[in-house]
Amino acid sequence: MPSQAPSPARWQAYTALALSMSLVGSYVALSKPLVAVFPVFLLAWLRFGIGGLAMWRWLRKPADEPPMTRRTRGLLFLESFLGNFLFSICMLFGVRLTTAVAAGVVMSAIPAVVAILSWLFLKERIGRRTVAAIACAALGIGLFSLQKPADTGTMVMVETALGLPLPVWGNLLVFAAVVCEASYVVIGKRLTDGLGPKRISAIINLWGFALVTPAGLWAAWHFDFSAVDAPLWLLLLFYGLAASVWTVWLWMTGLKTVPASRAGVFTVMLPVSAAAVGVLFMGERLTGMQLLAFGIALLGLVLATLPGRDAAPKG
Numbered sequence: 001m002p003s004q005a006p007s008p009a010r011w012q013a014y015t016a017l018a019l020s021m022s023l024v025g026s027y028v029a030l031s032k033p034l035v036a037v038f039p040v041f042l043l044a045w046l047r048f049g050i051g052g053l054a055m056w057r058w059l060r061k062p063a064d065e066p067p068m069t070r071r072t073r074g075l076l077f078l079e080s081f082l083g084n085f086l087f088s089i090c091m092l093f094g095v096r097l098t099t100a101v102a103a104g105v106v107m108s109a110i111p112a113v114v115a116i117l118s119w120l121f122l123k124e125r126i127g128r129r130t131v132a133a134i135a136c137a138a139l140g141i142g143l144f145s146l147q148k149p150a151d152t153g154t155m156v157m158v159e160t161a162l163g164l165p166l167p168v169w170g171n172l173l174v175f176a177a178v179v180c181e182a183s184y185v186v187i188g189k190r191l192t193d194g195l196g197p198k199r200i201s202a203i204i205n206l207w208g209f210a211l212v213t214p215a216g217l218w219a220a221w222h223f224d225f226s227a228v229d230a231p232l233w234l235l236l237l238f239y240g241l242a243a244s245v246w247t248v249w250l251w252m253t254g255l256k257t258v259p260a261s262r263a264g265v266f267t268v269m270l271p272v273s274a275a276a277v278g279v280l281f282m283g284e285r286l287t288g289m290q291l292l293a294f295g296i297a298l299l300g301l302v303l304a305t306l307p308g309r310d311a312a313p314k315g
Contacts, residue, residue, distance in 0.1 A: 010257055017254035017266040020247045025273030027242045028107070029281075032095050034239060037232060040092045042223055045216020046236060047088065048209035051244020058202035066194060075187055076200070080207030083184025088208070088243070090177040097170025099284060106174040107271050111300070113182035114264025121186055126261045129303055133265045136300030140268070140293040182264065188252055189260040197252035205244045268297040 034043055068076075111134045118124045126134075159166045191200050255263055272294055278284035 013254040013257035014266070015254075016250040017258060017263050018269050020250035020254065021267050021269035022273040023242045023247045023250070025107075025270040025275075026277050027239050027247075028091060028095060028270065029274040029277035030235060031092060031239060034232070034236060035092050035096045037228060038236075039219040039223060040089060040096070041212060041215035042219035043092060043236075043239075044085075044088045044212045045209070045220070047240045047243050048084070048205055048212060050237060050240025051205040052202075052209050054241060054245050055198070055202040055205060058198040059206065062196060062199070065196065065199065068195075072191070072194060075191055076203050077207055079184060079187045079191060079200070080204035081211065082180045083187070084204055084208035084244075085211045087177050087180040087184065088212075090173045090180060094170045094173030094177060098167045098174065099278065102167065102171060102174075106171050107178055107181070107267070107274070109175065109178050110181055110185075110267035110270065111264045113178055114185045114267065115261045117182050117186045118189070118260040118264070122189060122260055124259050124261045130262050130265065133262075133300035133303040136296050136303065140295075140297030140300070181267070185251075185255070185264055185267075186260050188255050189263075192252055192256045197249050197256070200252050201245065201248040204248070208244075265300055265303075268300060272298065 031043070038046070115126055115130070115134050119126060188200070195203075251263075254266075275284075275290075275294065
């Protein structure tokens with residue numbers, strides 16, 4: 001079969017996926033100053049609350065939407081539990097213990113994890129172009145991990161817990177968030193077969209709000225809201241809208257057109273944007289090898305979007 005250029009609709013889906021993951025990366029990095037002030041469960045509760053206020057109109061069932069089956073309801077719960085609730089908790093606790101750049105590196109593993117899960121659960125055949133794209137992402141992770149962060153000229157004492165440095169625990173929690181995010185991609189592909197992006201976004205946000213409300217209320221009862229400065233409230237507003245509304249809607253919009261395994265390659269935008277925010281706004285530094293690593297990861301993105309004879313997913 002001859003190579004064909006992606007249709008305009010496919011390019012729009014690619015753009016939506018890339019923008020979604022870029023926003024995720026930015027709020028992963030920007031959540032670091034938020035978790036320094038807000039307790040994690042309170043921050044997650046406020047995030048879902050902000051999203052719920054922004055999307056309450058999206059909860060209404062469209063006239064052309066078929067009735068939801070028990071299986072669809074179960075998938076919506078799992079999508080929220082893994083992709084919203086557990087992802088947020090693991091990511092926020094993890095980012096508190098590690099750096100924005102390190103968190104971005106660990107999250108570069110998402111494309112490979114998505115590919116494995118989409119092969120196992122969606123039975124997608126992964127074409128050579130997609131395999132090469134995933135390999136580039138993995139190579140970028142390896143190069144980044146082998147390179148030590150740039151020397152800041154200061155000695156830092158690292159605390160430990162259960163014999164491991166706290167940054168290691170932070171990276172393990174971020175990897176748990178990786179597995180949750182990959183599950184979110186695969187389950188989301190199933191959901192887009194019958195539900196629209198707006199409705200999915202609103203329902204899973206509502207589930208996330210319900211799951212975190214008990215812990216969120218307890219944390220709010222013991223928190224001094226008057227001690228939070230105005231700029232941090234603005235950052236919280238951006239975090240809530242980006243995490244609960246914009247990124248989910250953009251991602252579900254892209255997934256309606258793009259196979260999950262290929263969509264997973266776009267998650268390389270997450271570590272790139274997270275590291276960029278860490279460098280530009282938080283004083284973190286990148287070495288030349290780390291820049292090369294990100295360049296290789298972005299090459300994988302190019303391979304995933306160029307026209308080719310990639311295998312189609314199984315129906």
